[in-house]
Amino acid sequence: MRDFGMVDVSVADSALSLFDGHLMVSQVVARAPLGSSALGVGDLALRFRWGPLFSKRVAIDHLSLTGVTIDLRREKGSDVFVLNGLPLALSGEPPPAGESQPDAPPVVATGSSWGIDLAELELTDSRLQLASGSLQANIAIRRLVVSNLHSQKPDLPVSFTLEGTLNEAPVSLSGTVLPFTPEPTFTLSLTSTGLDLALFQEALGEIGIGGAKGSANLEVAVEGKLTGTGPNLNGSGKAEINAPRLATPIGLSGESLRLDLKQATWNGDRLDLSADLTASGLSVTAQPVTVSAATLRLDAASARWEGRQVNWQGSLSAESLAVKGAGPNITAAALRLEATPATLNGSRLSWQGTLGLTSLALTGSPPDIAAAALRWSGQVDSNGLTTARAEGRLELDGGKLAESDYLVTLAKARTEGKFETTPANASWPIAAQVKLSGEQIAASATRGARDWMTADRIDATGLTVTGAGGIGATRLAVDGLSGLRRGGSAGYPWRIEARTLRLDHPSFDGARAITANTADIAGLTLRLTRTETGLLGFSFPASGKGSSSSAAPLTFAFNRVTVGDGSKLWFEDRSLNEPVRLLARPLDLTVSQLDSAHPDRDSPFDLSASIGEARIAASGALRLFAATPGGRVDARITALELPPLSPYLAESLGVHLRTGHFDGTVRGGASNGDLDGQIELTLSNLFIAAPDPNAPLVRRTGMPVETMLDLLRGGDDRIRLSIPVRGRLDSPDFDVSDAVAQAVAGAVSSTVMSTLKLAFPVTALISLVTDMGESSRIALAPLGFAAGSAALSDDQHQTLDQVATLMQGRDSLRLTLCGKAVASEGQALTLQRRNQDRPLLSRLERLIGAEPSAAGLEPADRDSLIALANRRAATAKAYLTEAGIAAERLFTCRGEIEENSDKGPRVELLL
Structure with a gap:
């Protein structure tokens, strides 16, 4: 031990039997000269064989170590580990002779050409204290067993088991290894509970991950092979991290993370895996965006990472999802995404599958958007954030779009077709070729209880949207259309209703032109109510927002417009002391060649209507969009009841009509504002109610009203007048002098009153x-x-x-x-x-x-x-x-x- 640099070495007891090959050593303590903690061994028991030593093999049947204490440290920024105060070179080479310091302890050099046969190594009740920079690991080994370590039997697996703790977290490790084959292989099983992730902060920091915290429970099984091209690994396992935290490169916090790794394979170039990741109480921040979810589950039924390409087949689901930061705030009660599959190759993404969201809301960046449910199924291909294409089906339930001035809602919407993004300088961000349907669509003002429109259903086929903002369709069908209504005490019913509206090839060029081949309106109900301030419901209050737009007005072009199939017109005049109410039903109208961009063109029309039992028919051609409107009209009115129009006479002349029919024709036209026409009329059975002798008409003429009418009536109680129409549109001139002169002459030459003699059949029912x-x-x-x-x-x-x-x-x-x-x-x-x-x-x-x-x-x-x-x-x-x-x-x-x-x-x- 002193040859290795230990200056203080002691052994409490030892026993050696050379004949039996037994060695026992107790209480070994070795201390380096740097004053560090001592290397200690409680008990060492060795049983070996002599014979193999002559073949340069160390053969040990059993080696037992108890109470080993090891202190291994490496200072931050240093490549040298210090074992209980003794520096160890990381390479197996001794330092050059010229660089050795006389007072420095020797550096251990490893390497030997001897073989080793170790039948069993057992290490119990031992401890390894490891410190490397910020890494502080306290490894307690309750029992380690290594068996069958035979360097000359490379195909014999070395087995090992370990039970202990890592920083007080229980650890269990077992497996096998073939260390002496040309391509070493191994198997490994690891379990641990309550492992503190802060232990790995230094290692994670080297790959850019900082601030890792949490308590982990691990269960891992790995097998692998070390080849000349790199390691081949195959593994599975489970990991649970409680209270996970991360500071960089993204902020992460949560209640728990659970990983179920069903299968993972790495061959040095490619990673294949199948796994589930579940998170609860998760919050992820990548400035300025924060994403949070009550629960999140990532299911990778099949995933592959090879080079720059990632393939994934599986699903992603989340509950109580929220995205805040750049752009609108997004929330959803639930999200589910399925990939069958998805491929990411560099910046190119290809995804086929479905996406579903419930209780979706986008707020904070008007207009606010909400949907009870949104579903997508189809294919998406994108190249980064610049271009994207999609083909599939999009469904929306319970949609809402709200701004400060308006609200748009719909019950259901469906669209199917192709979509793609447009260049950054385009007027509209998305181009599309789809078919679209919507149900229960409504638009209203957020103030004033004003409803703009509702529609039971809208269907558009061959719908095309361009980057220039243009939109067109092969056919547009609207069912149950209503427009312009107001609630409250001053409210009124829908001003416009239509059972169906059909547009053939409608389009908008994105600037100002609206066109359609035909427009067919069936079951129209048009309510016109005149008040002292104008037509009720057809005035639109300003939004209160200033506008500096100087865009040209919209233009309209329709080859044909038809109104019919049960259409009607309600007219009510409330500007008089007594209201006038008329109902025209049925109403049929056809107008052709409407084009506001060419105001000099004629628009032929045909009109027919009934007011009660009266009939109205008109035809001709109009120039509705000319600076001075004009055209020609040929109209006929038959059996029009006059008493409903009596309030007009009462207002201006002070008389009320009691009975009367109007029959007449109107023929003429207007050119450049000049009128030229003729009115032929017949008033039948025209009688007034008891007249007021002070009526304005009586005061102006000085003649009783009955006398005037008697003078105009013919022998059959009819008044016939032919009235030329001249003048200008804004000041027409009706010349009635000749007509009145002719009528009066006929009345004077006939008997005004005659005796009426009739013979009626005598019946019991008529008297x-x-x-x-x-x-x-x-x-x-x-x-x-x-x-x-x-x-x-x-x-x-x-x-x-x-x-x-x-x-x-x-x-x-x-x-x-x-x-x-x-x-x-x-x-x-x-x-x-x-x-x-x-x-x-x-x-x-x-x-x-x-x-x-x-x-x-x-x-x-x-x-x-x-x-x-x-x-x-x-x-x-x-x-x-x-x-x-x-x-x-x-x-x-x-x-x-x-x-x-x-x-x-x-x-x-x-x-």
């Missing part, structure tokens, strides 16, 4: 009475109605059948139907609406014998009662029309309310 208020009129027995009702009874059907038979035999006969309501019907009408709005309650009341009562209900307003009277007349008129009586022979009065009447609710029938 003739003289209308005392209109001495020249004959009235039939009125149709009575229940309070609040406009429905015809069976008896009334029979009565109207008799009237129809009467009129069918007399073509010159005309019938006026005047609806009457009684003021006392107000509560009954309110009760009827209450029963309609609450059918279940009404049905339950009748079931238990408690008939609904109108007591305590607020009576309906006068407008509702007038509408009830009008419905009664309209119902009777519609019945007669269905019975074959031409609408031109039927007239309705303006509905009236009687305050006190013993005649009750009714429709009067006047001939």
Whole structure:
């Protein structure tokens, strides 16, 4: 021991039997001159054989060591280990003679040409104290056994087992090794619990990993071979790290990490493995981005790393995922990604598989985006962050896009096709060729309770998106479209509704041009409500955000636009003291060659509509987009009831129409703003309600209104006028002087009043009475109605059948139907609406014998009662029309309310 540099060596006891080959040594202590801790051996027992020594082989049957204490240190920055104060050269070469220092202890040199046969080596109750820089390892060996170490039997495996602790963490190690073959092989099994990762900080720091902390439980099995090209390894195992921490190159913290390494193979150039990695309470930071997850699981069913290429087949899942830092904050309740497979070759990534996210949200960088679920399946190829291509299917449920001024929601969306990124200078980041469908789409303002639009379903086939921002489709179909609604006390229903909208080859060029081959709208409902401030719902308040955009306005081009298949127009004018309401149904419209970019082109059109029993037909060509709109029109109106338009006359002339039909034609056009046309009109059975002698019209003309109308009427009670139209679009000139002169001349030359003699069949259902208020009129027995009702009874059907038979035999006969309501019907009408709005309650009341009562209900307003009277007349008129009586022979009065009447609710029938 002194030859090795130990200056203080002591042996408590020893025994040697040369004949039996036994050696026993007790309490060996050896100390180097540097004052370090002593190398100690408690007991040494050796059993050897003499014979092999003559063949330069050391043959030991058994070597037992107990209580060995070793202190091995290496200072930071030094290559020399110090064994209990004794320096050891890392190479097997002694230092050059010229470099030895006279006072320095000798350096141990290893190397021998002798062979060794060690049947068994046993080391128990020993300790190795290892210090290398920041590495402090306290290795306690409870028992180490090495067997069958025979240098001249290279194919005989050396086996070893070890039980002990590493820094108080239990360690168990076993395996075999063939150290003397040309390509040494080994097997190794290792288990450990509670191993402190801080022990390996220095070794990890050499590869750039710093601040490692945590407590590890390990279970590893490895087998390998050392070849001339490098080691070949094959292993499996499990590792669990509690409270893991990492400072560099990324920040990492978590509750636990669990690795299940099912299989791993390394041949020096390629690593193949199959493993599962599970983390809980994980947070990873790579400035400025932080990713956290309550749980994360990485499943590598098959993975390979070879050179710059990595292949992976498996899945990645996470719960309570959050990404914060650069860009929007991203959260998701759950994420699942499957790769079948994924390949990374340098900066090129190719991935085939699926991606699913639930409760996805992107916030912090408007607009905010959310989705209840998002799913992708397909193929993705990318080259770094510069270019990417994808082909597959994307599905979204419960989507939401919110900004300070608007909110867009959808129930479901599906898209399938090809996507690719565009150059950095492109207007739009993604180009696509897909088909798209969406369900329950809605857009609304975030303030003012204004709904912009909803759609039950949208389907786009052959959808193309370009990097220039252009978008087009082979066909776009929208079902259940609604637009412009407002809630609250000042609200109004949808202004626009359509059952379907179909666009053939629609497109937007990304700048200003919107085009389509055809646009077909079916089941359109257009509500136009005029108020003192304009059309209700068609004014758009400013968002409050300034805009400096000077972009050119959008242009529109459609080869054909059609509206029909049950379309209708509701018109209501609330700007008058008494509202005007008209319903045009059905409405059919066709417009061709619409092009705002070429305002000089004609757009031919055809229009047909019905207002009640009236018919409207128009055709021609318009120039809607010209600086001064123009075109030509040929229109015909038949049997238009005039009483609904009475409020306009009441507002301007102070008179109300009681009955009257309008029939007429309009022919003409406008060119450069100049009008040239002709209106031919016929007013049939035009009578006014009891006139006000102080009406504005009377004051201006100085003549009673009845007298003026009598002068204009012909012998058949019709007023016929032919009116030329001249002037400008903004100030049209209607010349009625010649028309009035002709009409008055005809009236003066005929008998204004004549005796009407009619012979009617005597029936039990029809009685003739003289209308005392209109001495020249004959009235039939009125149709009575229940309070609040406009429905015809069976008896009334029979009565109207008799009237129809009467009129069918007399073509010159005309019938006026005047609806009457009684003021006392107000509560009954309110009760009827209450029963309609609450059918279940009404049905339950009748079931238990408690008939609904109108007591305590607020009576309906006068407008509702007038509408009830009008419905009664309209119902009777519609019945007669269905019975074959031409609408031109039927007239309705303006509905009236009687305050006190013993005649009750009714429709009067006047001939």
